[in-house]
Amino acid sequence: MRSHHKGKIKSSAGDHVFQILNYTFFILFTLICVYPFYYLFINTISDNSLVNAGKIMFYPKGIHFRNYIDVMKLENLGTAAFNSVARTVLGTALSSIVCSYLAYFFTKQNLWMRKLWYRFTVATMYFSAGLIPTYLNLRMLGFMNNFLVYIIPGMISVYNMVLIKTYIESLPAELEESAEIDGAGYIRRFVSIVLPLSVPIIATVSLFTAVSQWNSFMDCLLYITKPQLYTLQYILQMYFRQAQQLAQQLEMGGDSAFQATPKGIQMTITMVITIPIICVYPFVQRYFVKGIMVGAIKG
Incomplete structure (x- = not known):
């Protein structure tokens, strides 16, 4: 046997x-x-x-841990950190919502001239006005020394919108059709059906947006002159370039037995910038692979 x-x-x-x-x-x-x-x-x-x-x-x-203690004592660091957190949270949330609804908008086959509007939108990924026209336009619109300059100009990411649109198109159409038969409108279907099913891809593009918002300092450099609106990245990159003078100031104002060095200050500033966004990643990592793979199935 x-x-x-x-x-x-x-x-x-x-x-x-x-x-x-x-x-x-x-x-x-x-x-x-x-x-x-490490x-x-x-x-x-x-x-x-x-x-x-x-x-x-x-x-x-x-x-x-004296390097971290000294870096935390830098002028305007608390206000700058608050501005960076605020722009990251608000910018990511608003961008994710707007890109999601725009993507849903372009999946509707009965949209008038849908292909034309979609191609017109996608074309903005390849063509831009350039730095000087953008600066003049934002100044004319009143975004100089305005916190909204961190949020509004980057509210729509066409790349993220395309990923979400492709994901939504992969969802079973019957789910939305049944809600339509029950009398649900576009917004109700979007909020009740499409958004909950699109959590993987939305979490993925939210991570992209959050990293971009957290790391950005060029908009602060170009459009902000008020210190109370400076972001953490702008403050720290400014200190990063002035590490030699900063190390001397910290050494003179602190413990004489502690020797601050430019290299130590630069590395500490880099860690302060990097740690928060690394801490966010594990919470969205489980959505990341699924969202980006499904979003890449179709073009």
């Missing part, structure tokens, strides 16, 4: 070798991706003289 091992597939020697090589490759690849952040972090908490000499490679030495 033969014994049957249900659900078990015997692996060959080649399969075992492939699995070992596969796991080894991805472990090494992960280490290569993680190491720059290297940056251990240099921010190590003795600044050792960091300046390039002696910190794999583990911290002379651990301290």
Whole structure:
């Protein structure tokens, strides 16, 4: 009588070798991706003289957190951080809603001249007026020294809209048709059916938008002159360029036993900018792959 091992597939020697090589490759690849952040972090908490000499490679030495304490004391940092968080949250939320509804708008086959409007919108991805006309236009519209300059100009991303449109077109049409039969209008169908089903792709484009909003400082450089409207990235990149003078000021105003260095200050500023957006990523990562893959099925 033969014994049957249900659900078990015997692996060959080649399969075992492939699995070992596969796991080894991805472990090494992960280490290569993680190491720059780890290297940056251990240099921010190590003795600044050792960091300046390039002696910190794999583990911290002379651990301290004085660099972070000093950076947090920089002038206008709290207000700038609030502005960056506010623009990221408001800009991401508004852009996601507007891009989602615009994408839904372009999926309606009965829209008058739908193809023309869609192609006209997509064409803006390839052509722009340029920096000077954009500056003059925003100044004429009253966006100079206005917090809304962080939100309104980047409210619509055509790339994100195309991704969401493709995702919506992959949803079963019967769901929306049944709601239409029950008397639901476009907005009701969009809010009650399309939005809940489009969470993966919306989370994906929201991540793109949030990263872009958080990292942006050119709009602050071009359109803002009031210090109370400066963003964290603008403040820190300004301090980043002035690291030598800043290190001297921190050393003179602080503990004489602590030696601040430009390299230590620059690395700490980089970590302060990077950590918040890294903390956001794990919450949307589970939607990321599904959303971007489905959104890329059709053109």
